[in-house]
Amino acid sequence: MARIAYFRVSTRDQSIESQRHTLGGSFDKEFSDHGVSGTVAALERPGFQACASYLREGDTLCVYAVDRLGRDSIDVQTTVRDLMAKGVIVDVHGLGPIVGDAGVLVLTLLAQLAQMERNRIIERTDAGRAKAKIDIATTGKTQKGATSLGRPVQHDAQAIAARSWELGSIAKAAEALGVSEATVSRARRQFPRVAA
Missing domain, CATH: 1.10.10 (Arc Repressor Mutant, subunit A)
Structure with a gap:
């Protein structure tokens, strides 16, 4: 009965250390994915795939938040249900172990909220990009003073x-x-x- 941790960060420059610190450490084994979006299905992420293969009946999988498992509601629910069917306890920080119908219901709501937040991030990004394009077309610069979108050209x-x-x-x-x-x-x- 091992205590296993899974960490995920969306960009390579982010660190898993705050997640590890919050969960308290002292795990039997840790798995992580760096620079992998939560929109990528759990079993398509190398770190989570290795984690799922390692987990055995009676093990506890500890995660910092539901959105670390993913931001697609159906994928998160399927992943957790598959782990529970295998006899693995999924423990989400601040929520506790997901057990029984009530635990699955709370998980479903949190997974849906994670997916909604991802959709809102996309909407805000798209709106900002559209506004920047309009600003460049009308004034030649974005609100932050850039003259183009994307990385600046540094070489001829x-x-x-x-x-x-x-x-x-x-x-x-x-x-x-x-x-x-x-x-x-x-x-x-x-x-x-x-x-x-």
Whole structure:
């Protein structure tokens, strides 16, 4: 009867440490997924897949919140029901072990709230992007002063490509220009050498 933890963060620059600290540590085994959206089905995440394979009857799976299991209500409910059928106890921080019909009902409501929040995040992001496009079209800048959406262009791809063709090597051009070889390769694809 092992105590197992599962952690998930949506972006690579986030840390699971706050989840681990809140759950109190001292687990027999830990599994995690880094940089994986909650919209990805639980069994399609490598960390959770390994966790599900490891769990045995009588084990307790500890998670920080329902949305760490996922943000798709049906997937979360299916995942928890499958674990319960296997004899695994699912313990959600602040909620406790999911047991019986009442536990499943609370889980269903929380999973639906997690999915609603995900939908609201998408709506807010889309609305912000639409507003930024309008601002750029009318004033030339977004509310935050950017002149375009996406990552800013940091290098002159045409100049990089031209210099790389002159030097005859991606590695030589990258070293001479102080950029990565990937940047030189992209520039070459964008501005292929024209035969004389």
